[in-house]
Amino acid sequence: MKISAIITLKKDVLDPQGKVIHQTLDGMGFKNVNELRQGKYFEIDINENDPKEAKEIVEDMCKKLLANLVIENYKIIEPQ
Amino acid sequence: MKSSVITFPGSNCDRDMHVALTKFGFKNKMVWHNDNELPKNDLVVLPGGFSYGDYLRCGSMASKSKIMQSVINFAKSGGLVMGICNGFQILVETGLLPGVLLRNKYLEFICKNVYVKIDNKENLFFKNLDKNIFKFHIAHNEGNYFCTKDQLNEIEDNSQIAAYYCDSSGKTDEKNNPNGSLKSIAGIFNKERNVLGMMPHPERMIDQSLSGEDGALFFKNLINNIR
Known part of the structure; x- marks a missing residue:
């Protein structure tokens, strides 16, 4: 079963890379961007048929390795 | 006095640390990250470098290495653990x-x-150092210390800030904060102050021909404190 996780920086954490990307887009003429934050996206093919179980395993992965909860939030995208 | 330096794939200051520890009297052993057991130690050092290519987050993979469970147990039993640069990143992970x-x-x-600036001397790392301002080397891409407000209150209440970036007179301000660290923090202790993480590299300042000897003061003092 394929399941995905998105890791984003928490709101009050400085994101200098996001800022530079925002400025570059601005320089390219994309003038209507209010804010841009960079994150990470994981696609995980997991050997588990129960979607609930799979989600729980990926949640455990997020808590233990994929995200650092001091600075990041995670969101698991339900398997389709 | 016995020490161990842990080598991870991508560590590159492990040998420098070995040279520094040996020069000032430690019997040092290099320990591979995939080992299970630490030798008997008075000090464990996690060196600088780019463990696992800094993949995912700096230090995140190394923090899950096999040897780290023994390092964590050693630290929790009161053993002295020091992480420099990437070692600091591993310790927060x-x-x-x-x-972070x-x-x-x-x-x-x-x-x-x-x-x-090192003015927190109530610990075995810095006790008896007879000055407060040291010239050390830094070399990093991710040294911008950050923690939550609650964590900051806690580390301030428990005197866990080990070192600050400053100017030659000890003044801390934005101008002398090279990487944007919260409160100009360059190093942190755990609550019990037996675990130290800092971005600056004392092992790069152990000889006049290596641009300074402030690191030598640190290591000489450290081994005397442990003895």
């Missing part, structure tokens, strides 16, 4: 130290000598 090291504020890899 294990949860032994609070907070973010990308430098101005997105530059910083490689230069800086002044560091």
Whole structure:
């Protein structure tokens, strides 16, 4: 079963890379961007048929390795 | 006095640390990250470098290495553990130290000598040092110390800040904060102050021909404190 996780920086954490990307887009003429934050996206093919179980395993992965909860939030995208 | 330096794939200051520890009297052993057991030690050092290519987050993979469980147990039993640079990043990822090291504020890899203020001497790392301002080297891309407000209150209440970036007179301000660290923090202790993480490299300042000897003062003092 394929399941995905998105890791984003928490709101009050400085994101200098996001800022530079925002400025570059601005320089390219994309003038209507209010804010841009960079994150990470994981696609995980997991050997588990129960979607609930799979989600729980990926949640455990997020808590233990994929995200650092001091600075990041995670969101698991339900398997389709 | 016995020490161990842990080598991870991508560590590159492990040998420098070995040279420094040996020079000032430690019997040092190099320990591979995939080993299960630590030798009997008075000090364990996690060296600088780019463990696992800094993949995912700096230090995140190394913090899950096999040897780290023994390092964590050693630290929790009161053993002295020091992480320099990438070693500091690994220690925050294990949860032994609070907070996290973010990308430098101005997105530059910083490689230069800086002044560091060390005035918290109630610990075995810095006790008896007879000065407060040291010239050390830094070389990092992710040294921007960050923690939550609650964590900051806690580390301030428990005197866990080990070192600050400053100027030659000890003044801390934005101008002398190379990477944007919260409160100009260059190093942190755990609550019990037997675990130290810091971005500056004392092992790069152990000989006049290596641009300074403030690191020598640190190591000489450290081994005397442990004896």
